[in-house]
Amino acid sequence: MVVDRNATVAVHLVVLTVLDDELVALVLIEGRNRLVLPGGPVLDDEDLLGAAERELWDLTGLEASRVHVEQLATYGLPPRVTVAYLAVVPGAAAELITDTDGAADADDVVDEYDDDGGADDEAPEAEWLPVDELLSSPDSLAFDHHRILGDGVERARCKLEYSPLATAFCPDEFTIGDLRRVYQAVWDTALDPRNFHRKVSGTADFLVETGRITAGESGRPARLYRRGDVDRLHPSLQRPG
Amino acid sequence: MVVDRNATVAVHLVVLTVLDDELVALVLIEGRNRLVLPGGPVLDDEDLLGAAERELWDLTGLEASRVHVEQLATYGLPPRVTVAYLAVVPGAAAELITDTDGAADADDVVDEYDDDGGADDEAPEAEWLPVDELLSSPDSLAFDHHRILGDGVERARCKLEYSPLATAFCPDEFTIGDLRRVYQAVWDTALDPRNFHRKVSGTADFLVETGRITAGESGRPARLYRRGDVDRLHPSLQRPG
DNA sequence: GCAAAAGTGTTTAGCTTACACCCATGT
DNA sequence: ACATGGGTGTAAGCTAAACACTTTTGC
Numbered sequence: 401m402v403v404d405r406n407a408t409v410a411v412h413l414v415v416l417t418v419l420d421d422e423l424v425a426l427v428l429i430e431g432r433n434r435l436v437l438p439g440g441p442v443l444d445d446e447d448l449l450g451a452a453e454r455e456l457w458d459l460t461g462l463e464a465s466r467v468h469v470e471q472l473a474t475y476g477l478p479p480r481v482t483v484a485y486l487a488v489v490p491g492a493a494a495e496l497i498t499d500t501d502g503a504a505d506a507d508d509v510v511d512e513y514d515d516d517g518g519a520d521d522e523a524p525e526a527e528w529l530p531v532d533e534l535l536s537s538p539d540s541l542a543f544d545h546h547r548i549l550g551d552g553v554e555r556a557r558c559k560l561e562y563s564p565l566a567t568a569f570c571p572d573e574f575t576i577g578d579l580r581r582v583y584q585a586v587w588d589t590a591l592d593p594r595n596f597h598r599k600v601s602g603t604a605d606f607l608v609e610t611g612r613i614t615a616g617e618s619g620r621p622a623r624l625y626r627r628g629d630v631d632r633l634h635p636s637l638q639r640p641g
Numbered sequence: 642m643v644v645d646r647n648a649t650v651a652v653h654l655v656v657l658t659v660l661d662d663e664l665v666a667l668v669l670i671e672g673r674n675r676l677v678l679p680g681g682p683v684l685d686d687e688d689l690l691g692a693a694e695r696e697l698w699d700l701t702g703l704e705a706s707r708v709h710v711e712q713l714a715t716y717g718l719p720p721r722v723t724v725a726y727l728a729v730v731p732g733a734a735a736e737l738i739t740d741t742d743g744a745a746d747a748d749d750v751v752d753e754y755d756d757d758g759g760a761d762d763e764a765p766e767a768e769w770l771p772v773d774e775l776l777s778s779p780d781s782l783a784f785d786h787h788r789i790l791g792d793g794v795e796r797a798r799c800k801l802e803y804s805p806l807a808t809a810f811c812p813d814e815f816t817i818g819d820l821r822r823v824y825q826a827v828w829d830t831a832l833d834p835r836n837f838h839r840k841v842s843g844t845a846d847f848l849v850e851t852g853r854i855t856a857g858e859s860g861r862p863a864r865l866y867r868r869g870d871v872d873r874l875h876p877s878l879q880r881p882g
Numbered sequence: 883g884c885a886a887a888a889g890t891g892t893t894t895a896g897c898t899t900a901c902a903c904c905c906a907t908g909t
Numbered sequence: 910a911c912a913t914g915g916g917t918g919t920a921a922g923c924t925a926a927a928c929a930c931t932t933t934t935g936c
Contacts, residue, residue, distance in 0.1 A: 407648040407683075409719050442648075447718045474715040474724050477688045478650050481722070483715050577914070595899065597916060619914030620906040638898085818887070836926065838889065860887025861933040879925085 407479040411451045412439030412545070414472065414552030415459070415487045416531070417494040418569050418585045423531045424494075425549060426459065427541070428524035435534075437545045438526070439482065452485040459526055462489055468568035472552055475544055486552045488568040494528060532588065560586055562636040564606055567627035573610055575622035576600060589640055599637060605630040648720040652692045653680030653786070655713065655793030656700070656728045657772070658735040659810050659826040664772045665735075666790060667700065668782070669765035676775075678786045679767070680723065693726040700767055703730055709809035713793055716785055727793045729809035735769060773829065801827055803877040805847055808868035814851055816863035817841060830881055840878060846871040 414437060415426035427435045438459050442451040448471070453464040460467075472484040531553055534540050541549060559565040560583060567574070569582040580596045600606055605628040613621040655678060656667035668676045679700050683692040689712070694705040701708075713725040772794055775781050782790060800806040801824060808815070810823040821837045841847055846869040854862040 407650045407722075409648045409650070409722055442719045444719075448715065448722070471714055473712055474689065478683045478685075481648075481650055481689070481724075483722075575915085592900075593914080594901080594916070599898090601916095616908085617914085618908060618912080620916080622915055635897090816888085833926075833928085834887080835889070835928080840925085842889095857935085858887085859885080859935060861889080863888055876924090881926095 407481055409442045409448075410439055410480075410482045411442060411448060411455060412437045412482050412484045412548060413452060413455055413459075413487050414484065414549055415456065415489060416552065416556055416569075416586075417489045417528065418491045418582050419494060419528055421581050421585050423553070423585045423588070424528040425531050425534060425553075426494075426526055427529050427534070428526055430524045430542075434542055435529075435540055435545075436524075436542050437484075437548060448483050449485070452483075452487070456487050460489060460493070462493055466490075466493070468565065470555075472548070472555060475548060484548045484552065486555055488556065488565060490569060490571045492571045557586055557639070560637065561639060562633050563631060564627055564633060567607075570627075573612065573624040573626055575614060575624060576607070577622055579607075579625075583637075587639055591640070603633050603635065603637075606633055648722055650683045650689075651680055651721075651723045652683060652689060652696060653678045653723050653725045653789060654693060654696055654700075654728050655725060655790055656697065656730060657793065657797055657810075657827075658730045658769065659732045659823050660735060660769055662822050662826050664794070664826045664829070665769040666772050666775060666794075667767055668770050668775070669767055671765045671783075675783055676770075676781055676786075677765075677783050678725075678789060689724050690726070693724075693728070697728050701730065701734070703734055707731075707734070709806065711796075713789070713796060716789060725789045725793065727796055729797065729806060731810060731812045733812045798827055798880070801878065802880060803874050804872060805868055805874060808848075811868075814853065814865040814867055816855060816865060817848070818863055820848075820866075824878070828880055832881070844874050844876065844878075847874055 413426070417424060417426075426438060428438055430436055438455055440451070440455055442448060443454075446454065449469065452469055453467075456462060456467060456469065457464070466489075468486075468488040470486050472486045474481060474483045476482050531549070535546070535550055535553065538546050540546065556565065566579055566582045566586070569586075570578050576597050577593065579600060580591055580593060583596070584591055607625040608628045610624045610626055612624045614624060615621055654667070658665060658667075667679060669679055671677060679696055681692070681696055683689060684695075687695065690710065693710055694708075697703060697708060697710065698705070707730075709727075709729040711727050713727045715722060715724045717723050772790070776787070776791055776794065779787050781787065797806065807820055807823045807827070810827075811819050817838050818834065820841060821832055821834060824837070825832055848866040849869045851865045851867055853865040855865060856862055
């Protein structure tokens with residue numbers, strides 16, 4: 401009965417956001433059509449969540465306080481174990497990366513991915529890719545990252561029903577229409593705007609009014625809300641289908 | 642940026658069952674009122690789930706095929722990481738342990754718990770203790786095992802709503818009354834027997850009739866059911882309150 | 883017969899759904 | 910004026926809670 405004392409613990413991230421009404425995930429392109437989820441080893445002075453938050457900061461520059469991060473599951477066969485985290489970032493913040501990415505200062509986006517194959521010193525490029533495309537082709541992602549992404553997306557889809565997770569896709573202040581478009585993108589389904597409005601504004605402490613309203617957009621101005629202080633929705637929303 | 646290559650990966654178990662209409666968890670008594678959850682290191686030739694199932698077999702003699710085991714979460718600060726699993730066993734199978742335990746052949750119940758403190762060669766004694774007592778006194782369990790137990794119980798309580806997990810508390814064949822008593826014990830709430838009966842028998846593929854009925858008990862004989870082949874209940878049950 | 887548990891029927895209240903309708907802005 | 914999205918009202922249909930009632934056993 402030999403105890404394994406040589407385990408390597410890494411973290412990987414499923415980073416989700418909504419861009420142009422589409423659910424997208426952050427993936428690294430390591431050349432030759434090789435896609436992986438961002439991640440890396442846990443350092444000596446970190447706990448698991450801290451390592452996940454550091455990786456996320458390296459990639460997006462987002463402070464942990466502004467991002468929803470939760471543990472997903474742990475995968476792999478010792479001595480190689482990876483703890484996967486789900487991160488949800490606002491679409492507005494995510495667009496910054498895509499922009500600067502195109503502007504050729506993507507060299508900040510470095511990943512110390514601990515790889516079996518021959519990892520060279522090339523910094524992989526980070527990109528937002530649609531989740532449905534990634535999930536519909538099982539070989540798009542290397543290792544077991546397809547499964548991890550699937551688990552992360554599944555978690556997000558479920559948690560929209562009974563938790564205020566959808567607000568993590570939105571900026572600090574958002575309209576009920578913004579929130580509805582998040583639900584529609586994540587669930588990949590159409591929702592009746594009128595019933596959705598009544599539903600979420602009737603769910604206790606889900607949303608708090610800021611008093612401000614939007615301006616300059618097409619249509620009637622909408623009230624702006626901030627996320628309320630609950631981690632459980634009562635009553636919960638129901639996914640159609 | 643030093644990579645930690647000396648991590649120790651262990652598994653721990655939240656083992657739940659229902660005895661005498663009460664939700665109980667399996668804990669090890671290590672003397673001096675020191676209670677811990679069962680667990681131990683992952684061996685060289687095991688994956689994580691395999692290690693959890695082996696620990697469970699060591700404690701209860703239950704084959705993995707007869708027990709529901711699912712991953713809960715991963716805790717701890719590297720280089721010491723523990724992957725917690727939730728196990729649900731039928732009350733009937735669980736009573737065997739408690740019985741043989743009292744009959745003084747508990748020496749089978751050995752655990753290789755990897756401990757910081759001075760672990761001697763005394764085999765800890767395993768016992769079923771009520772979950773509400775364990776959870777209401779935060780210092781009853783050592784390390785972070787109180788938190789792990791809480792997470793496991795919370796997971797079980799949630800999954801009763803939308804999954805057939807409750808059948809894992811029951812023997813192969815059970816009545817709807819048996820199932821209701823599981824729900825009542827786990828949720829610690831009273832349920833209307835008539836509405837519960839209609840609800841579960843109307844949930845598609847939750848239960849399949851065996852054709853057999855109970856005999857020799859007080860009251861009208863009840864139909865015996867086996868668990869159906871679904872992992873999602875439609876529609877889901879709702880917890881009162 | 884009586885107690886106990888299984889199982890069915892019925893009523894009522896609440897909730898969801900679909901959609902008619904009005905509101906307030908940009909163009 | 911008209912398009913666009915925000916927001917409210919309402920009726921039909923479905924679901925769940927409460928409980929009266931019948932069934933079938935053990936004692």
